Amino acid sequence: xxxxxxxxxxxxxxxxxxxxxxxxxxxxxxxxxxxxxxxxxxxxxxxxxxxxxxxxxxxxxxxxxxxxxxxxxxxxxxxxxxxxxxxxxxxxxxxxxxxxxxxxxxxxxxxxxxxxxxxxxxxxxxxxxxxxxxxxxxxxxxxxxxxxxxxxxxxxxxxxxxxxxxxxxxxxxxxxxxxxxxxxxxxxxxxxxxxxxxxxxxxxxxxxxxxxxxxxxxxxxxxxxxxxxxxxxxxxxxxxxxxxxxxxxxxxxxxxxxxxxxxxxxxxxxxxxxxxxxxxxxxxxxxxxxxxxxxxxxxxxxxxxxxxxxxxxxxxxxxxxxxxxxxxxxxxx
Amino acid sequence: xxxxxxxxxxxxxxxxxxxxxxxxxxxxxxxxxxxxxxxxxxxxxxxxxxxxxxxxxxxxxxxxxxxxxxxxxxxxxxxxxxxxxxxxxxxxxxxxxxxxxxxxxxxxxxxxxxxxxxxxxxxxxxxxxxxxxxxxxxxxxxxxxxxxxxxxxxxxxxxxxxxxxxxxxxxxxxxxxxxxxxxxxxxxxxxxxxxxxxxxxxxxxxxxxxxxxxxxxxxxxxxxxxxxxxxxxxxxxxxxxxxxxxxxxxxxxxxxxxxxxxxxxxxxxxxxxxxxxxxxxxxxxxxxxxxxxxxxxxxxxxxxxxxxxxxxxxxxxxxxxxxxxxxxxxxxx
Numbered sequence: 001x002x003x004x005x006x007x008x009x010x011x012x013x014x015x016x017x018x019x020x021x022x023x024x025x026x027x028x029x030x031x032x033x034x035x036x037x038x039x040x041x042x043x044x045x046x047x048x049x050x051x052x053x054x055x056x057x058x059x060x061x062x063x064x065x066x067x068x069x070x071x072x073x074x075x076x077x078x079x080x081x082x083x084x085x086x087x088x089x090x091x092x093x094x095x096x097x098x099x100x101x102x103x104x105x106x107x108x109x110x111x112x113x114x115x116x117x118x119x120x121x122x123x124x125x126x127x128x129x130x131x132x133x134x135x136x137x138x139x140x141x142x143x144x145x146x147x148x149x150x151x152x153x154x155x156x157x158x159x160x161x162x163x164x165x166x167x168x169x170x171x172x173x174x175x176x177x178x179x180x181x182x183x184x185x186x187x188x189x190x191x192x193x194x195x196x197x198x199x200x201x202x203x204x205x206x207x208x209x210x211x212x213x214x215x216x217x218x219x220x221x222x223x224x225x226x227x228x229x230x231x232x233x234x235x236x237x238x239x240x241x242x243x244x245x246x247x248x249x250x251x252x253x254x255x256x257x258x259x260x261x262x263x264x265x266x267x268x269x270x271x272x273x274x275x276x277x278x279x280x281x282x283x284x285x286x287x288x289x290x291x292x293x294x295x296x297x298x299x300x301x302x303x304x305x306x307x308x309x310x311x312x313x314x315x316x317x318x319x320x321x322x323x324x325x326x327x328x329x330x331x332x333x
Numbered sequence: 334x335x336x337x338x339x340x341x342x343x344x345x346x347x348x349x350x351x352x353x354x355x356x357x358x359x360x361x362x363x364x365x366x367x368x369x370x371x372x373x374x375x376x377x378x379x380x381x382x383x384x385x386x387x388x389x390x391x392x393x394x395x396x397x398x399x400x401x402x403x404x405x406x407x408x409x410x411x412x413x414x415x416x417x418x419x420x421x422x423x424x425x426x427x428x429x430x431x432x433x434x435x436x437x438x439x440x441x442x443x444x445x446x447x448x449x450x451x452x453x454x455x456x457x458x459x460x461x462x463x464x465x466x467x468x469x470x471x472x473x474x475x476x477x478x479x480x481x482x483x484x485x486x487x488x489x490x491x492x493x494x495x496x497x498x499x500x501x502x503x504x505x506x507x508x509x510x511x512x513x514x515x516x517x518x519x520x521x522x523x524x525x526x527x528x529x530x531x532x533x534x535x536x537x538x539x540x541x542x543x544x545x546x547x548x549x550x551x552x553x554x555x556x557x558x559x560x561x562x563x564x565x566x567x568x569x570x571x572x573x574x575x576x577x578x579x580x581x582x583x584x585x586x587x588x589x590x591x592x593x594x595x596x597x598x599x600x601x602x603x604x605x606x607x608x609x610x611x612x613x614x615x616x617x618x619x620x621x622x623x624x625x626x627x628x629x630x631x632x633x634x635x636x637x638x639x640x641x642x643x644x645x646x647x648x649x650x651x652x653x654x655x656x657x658x659x660x661x662x663x664x665x666x
Binding site for chain 2: 035037038039040041089092095096114115116118119120121122123125126127129130132133136138141142145146148149151152153154155156157159160174
């Protein structure tokens with residue numbers, strides 16, 4: 001599969017196919033994000049929610065519900081819920097990471113202050129649970145409360161494990177599930193739940209979101225050592241400079257000899273970096289085939305995502321979701 | 334009513350009366366606050382939850398359920414839920430306020446870092462919703478999601494209104510409901526909900542918690558201009574130095590002449606404070622009877638709390654809750 005600028009991308013095709021639902025999601029988000037008593041809340045959320053994200057997660061929920069034949073009103077509530085949880089975690093992440101840019105614009109913590117970012121994140125989180133209550137489905141609340149706990153656990157784990165050379169692929173996977181995959185898998189699963197899909201379909205939707213999220217994060221980590229800043233909005237080596245132990249490095253550390261371990265310890269654990277260290281890191285990643293092995297992992301997760309969909313009905317949305325899995329790994333294929 | 338050190342305080346009497354339930358709440362909190370994948374979470378929560386708070390909010394929930402004749406297992410879940418939400422807001426508040434002490438011990442943000450405080454707060458919030466799901470009651474989720482939204486709105490409102498001399502008593506009340514009363518009123522209300530109490534009883538429990546929380550906060554604000562640091566853990570004038578527009582000052586500003594308004598603008602809005610300014614503030618509060626008027630408000634809210642209970646069954650817990658309302662205003666009576 002090959003995509004150039006003139007081809008419609010899979011998430012664009014999904015957006016078009018589900019445009020009525022996405023318009024309703026937008027309207028609901030705008031309605032629920034305001035607070036009559038605290039006007040600053042709308043300033044902050046409008047800044048973030050208007051920042052031109054792809055709305056990938058709400059799209060996943062609508063697509064999953066559509067795939068399971070749902071025609072009721074509540075997929076829209078769940079899609080807005082998922083976007084609220086996502087926005088709340090972005091607000092808190094930007095404080096935690098001391099970020100200055102998000103989607104090419106200054107972050108809310110830079111424009112307002114960390115205090116507002118923390119409190120408005122809390123507000124959106126509470127609002128997301130109000131939206132779920134509207135659906136009248138306890139199972140939806142259970143799934144998204146679990147996902148929210150997994151997200152925080154993953155982020156806390158990242159704080160403690162990110163610079164620790166003992167961190168292995170198992171821990172990396174837990175962190176990635178928390179940071180990225182847990183909300184994707186919950187987003188697709190609740191689409192099945194609201195449609196009263198059979199358990200096997202619900203599980204397949206969970207597996208799709210989980211594998212898609214993991215593939216997405218691995219590609220992101222890989223491009224950090226080999227993409228270009230135009231494509232990703234990141235510079236090569238950002239993760240290295242920020243001493244983040246991502247999958248390519250974990251694989252290279254596992255294969256390292258004594259001198260190489262000392263290099264990783266100095267640069268990643270101790271953060272003592274000098275000119276030329278990034279080049280040396282890239283050389284070691286190549287030497288041990290860590291880039292290629294990481295690439296193969298990403299492709300395998302994308303395949304897993306597609307396979308999961310095979311038990312679901314062959315509706316147009318299914319092919320679009322499969323294409324999306326291909327698209328996620330397109331830049332490293 | 335008069336209390337000295339040897340008399341059992343109302344919250345102690347409640348704790349003793351509900352000791353089996355409170356032991357179960359403790360056990361459930363300890364079980365649910367840990368995270369297998371992120372051990373740091375338990376360090377932080379143990380620090381806070383073991384910090385010797387009165388557990389007033391979970392006590393309110395158990396007391397309300399008991400008052401409505403509930404004998405099932407889920408009041409304990411709701412009591413733990415309320416304590417988790419309270420702990421999550423404390424963790425985030427300490428980051429927002431840049432606090433260094435809480436209950437006489439260093440705050441978590443000082444011992445670990447702001448990042449952990451934000452993320453562990455999010456984790457506890459997610460855990461609280463998991464506990465609510467266990468009860469199988471959507472109405473409980475609705476009430477506590479609404480309370481959580483009100484808490485964040487109140488805190489955001491405080492950020493924008495706290496130093497603004499135009500802030501009136503209406504806004505003050507909104508802030509106090511968010512900061513303090515919303516979780517008290519939700520804590521007592523859900524105790525009634527789980528007991529399937531009639532609507533009038535549920536409303537009475539809400540009104541009790543609301544009025545108690547407001548009385549509690551007004552007393553706190555009053556003592557800041559007239560208590561002593563032994564009793565409150567605060568020094569006289571802390572709110573003044575932190576430029577917080579609390580109820581006594583709002584009343585004094587409303588009665589101020591031009592020169593006095595200039596004084597409040599300089600000290601509270603602009604934060605330009607000099608030696609002797611606190612004495613001048615205390616003189617103006619006395620001159621306009623602002624201290625006495627604030628005291629009367631606190632007593633009126635305490636009375637309102639007690640009156641609300643009159644429709645509820647005359648069980649032993651009811652008298653203890655009435656005594657608690659008296660106790661809250663005891664220091665300013």
